[in-house]
Amino acid sequence: MGNELTATGSGSIEPDPALLARLDEVRDRVAQATRDAGRSDEPTLIVVTKFHPVDLVERLAAAGVSDVGENRHPEARDKASAAEGLGLTWHFIGQLQTNKAKQVRRYVDAVHSVDRPELLRALSSQERPLDVFLQLNLTSDPGRGGVVGDAALEELATEALQTEGVVLRGLMAVAPLDEPPAAAFARVAAASERLRALAPQANALSIGMSHDFVEAVQVGATHLRIGTAITGKRPT
Ligand SMILES: *Cc1c(COP(=O)(O)O)cnc(C)c1O
Numbered sequence: 143m144g145n146e147l148t149a150t151g152s153g154s155i156e157p158d159p160a161l162l163a164r165l166d167e168v169r170d171r172v173a174q175a176t177r178d179a180g181r182s183d184e185p186t187l188i189v190v191t192k193f194h195p196v197d198l199v200e201r202l203a204a205a206g207v208s209d210v211g212e213n214r215h216p217e218a219r220d221k222a223s224a225a226e227g228l229g230l231t232w233h234f235i236g237q238l239q240t241n242k243a244k245q246v247r248r249y250v251d252a253v254h255s256v257d258r259p260e261l262l263r264a265l266s267s268q269e270r271p272l273d274v275f276l277q278l279n280l281t282s283d284p285g286r287g288g289v290v291g292d293a294a295l296e297e298l299a300t301e302a303l304q305t306e307g308v309v310l311r312g313l314m315a316v317a318p319l320d321e322p323p324a325a326a327f328a329r330v331a332a333a334s335e336r337l338r339a340l341a342p343q344a345n346a347l348s349i350g351m352s353h354d355f356v357e358a359v360q361v362g363a364t365h366l367r368i369g370t371a372i373t374g375k376r377p378t
Pocket of ligand 1: 190367
């Protein structure tokens with residue numbers, strides 16, 4: 143695919159009207175879903191830019207996007223570095239190897255995919271604080287990312303609260319494809335209640351993707367991770 147890591151901030155990137163139209167449409171639908179849910183607080187829109195070149199990130203920033211999501215190091219590192227100066231908030235949303243954690247925390251503001259105590263220990267730091275979300279595995283496949291079960295979640299939350307340089311924000315999950323998203327998200331909401339019994343401030347919910355963000359807003363998503371509905375098809 144050839145990630146063209148061009149210089150940024152020059153305003154030389156030509157606009158993409160189709161991208162802007164999709165972005166506007168998603169923003170409208172998020173606003174509508176928020177009103178329909180009787181909420182006054184709109185969730186944070188994280189645009190997932192994985193596989194796309196940094197030009198897309200620049201176009202999004204020019205359109206007022208403040209938060210972007212990536213799932214692989216070093217692709218994420220290269221883009222964050224090329225887009226430095228745009229003032230974006232970078233969210234790491236993919237499975238993260240323990241031995242990459244220190245590098246990743248240097249260029250991201252949040253890691254949404256924390257699912258084991260060793261990863262928390264690797265993310266600990268005396269440098270700037272990092273937001274973390276604990277990932278739940280909502281599938282029946284234990285090989286997927288995320289913790290399974292209340293005991294594992296509580297253990298992970300306790301570790302997060304004791305980890306230096308880490309701010310426990312809440313939970314993250316991906317709805318399985320073989321189940322209505324609302325049913326899966328209801329389990330996340332229940333887990334969030336248990337988490338808040340341990341950590342009252344850890345009330346964030348990073349749920350909702352291109353095909354299920356309306357349902358996610360309904361159950362209280364605070365962070366939406368939306369890719370293709372905004373970016374179009376990902377390059378392969
Ligand atoms: C790719 C990805 C997304 C975005 O998916 P879309 O279906 O393109 O919106 C969200 N969350 C995670 C964890 C992802 O890997």
